[in-house]
Amino acid sequence: MKPKKDSLGYVVVFTFIVCVAFVLLLSVANQVTLPRVEANQNYASHYAVLAAFGLADSSTAKSEIEELYLSKVKELPARPISAASAYSAEIDGTPYLAVKITNPGLWGPITAILAADPPAERILGFEILEQQETPGLGGRIGEAWFTEQFKGEKVSAEGRVIVAQGTGKGDPDPENSRVDAVTGASRTSDFVQILVAKALAAVKEIGGSL
């Protein structure tokens, strides 16, 4: 036991040193991993765009993603305010558009990529890029069974796809403009419905100006 351990000077100096030391270590760890984290984010974004266009899936080799992205996807300069970025790709001679869009979710923003035909009448694909929904509940919007439901889904005359309680296993009918919500996460599902409608409006806006 050091006698002066509880003196004011010691407490202040000790606390200061400990804080500086640990924060320094953290910033080093953060800096060291930063390029890797950024590469991961880039990869995730490019993969999601390709997956939404139906040009890649989980069986696509990781090394091919970048090449595929550069050769097939065009990043569009003009975009509506609501979308963060817009992309176009030609699939079997037909042009398609995609937008990256961020909209509020239950706990934080949800970022997703939605690809559709230029008049936004049918969805080509939908991928969730980032979300902070409740793990195991709303967080399941990132799972394949949920996003797969949007593939080929017809957009209703009001320009939306309804996300509502169903069997919880996925709605197989692409003509009813309706997909199954995540069981136990109706609020998150509402947010996804709003996000999809916004993304469709953005696609339509770009499609109309082409």
Added chain:
Amino acid sequence: MSPARKVLREGLWSNNPIFVQVLGICSTLAVTNNLSNTLVMVLGVTFATAMGSWTLSLLKDLIPRKVRMIVQVLVLSFYVIIVDILLKAYQPAISKQLGPYVGLIITNCILMGRAEAFAAANKPGLSFLDGVANGLGYGWVLISIAFVRELLGFGTFFGLKVFGEGFTPWTIMVMAPSAFFLVALALWAANILKAKAEAAAKAPKPKAPGAASPAPAKQ
């Protein structure tokens, strides 16, 4: 019993963080509807508790009493952020799945509980072991609960389908209330088992009072 064995035994059973200390219940409710999330949570908590306890035990003679809790929080959150950074860099998919829950490891009472109850008065090696034992003691209970919840809630085991198409998922198992029921049932079962073990230990040769009773939390 050697101190190391005693520490292991206490963490895993007789002073189990869930059954006896009733700590870390918040995360028990939150992540246990899915086995893979639970596993990552358990590994994160075990790592942060063990490393945190080890570091705090090393520093214990230098830490002034007035600021010991601040230092504990600092050290523990340091390890939690390290886990978060490592996951983001090397396991982006899991990091994405768990979202904010990794950062919330710091709010797990087991971390502070062990730092305060054990690491503040024991040697670094033993404190590390205590962290591991408590992390695993927390872990096996959580994984058992997650096993039941995922199986009944989704009909899956680590995401693999167990039941056929005819299976109707028990929606309640996916939601937080089912964790309350299951934790309560687990507590009940553990207490019955412990009471039986105590009775059995006392009955044949009643000697050494207190030897069979659950070890009180260390100060």
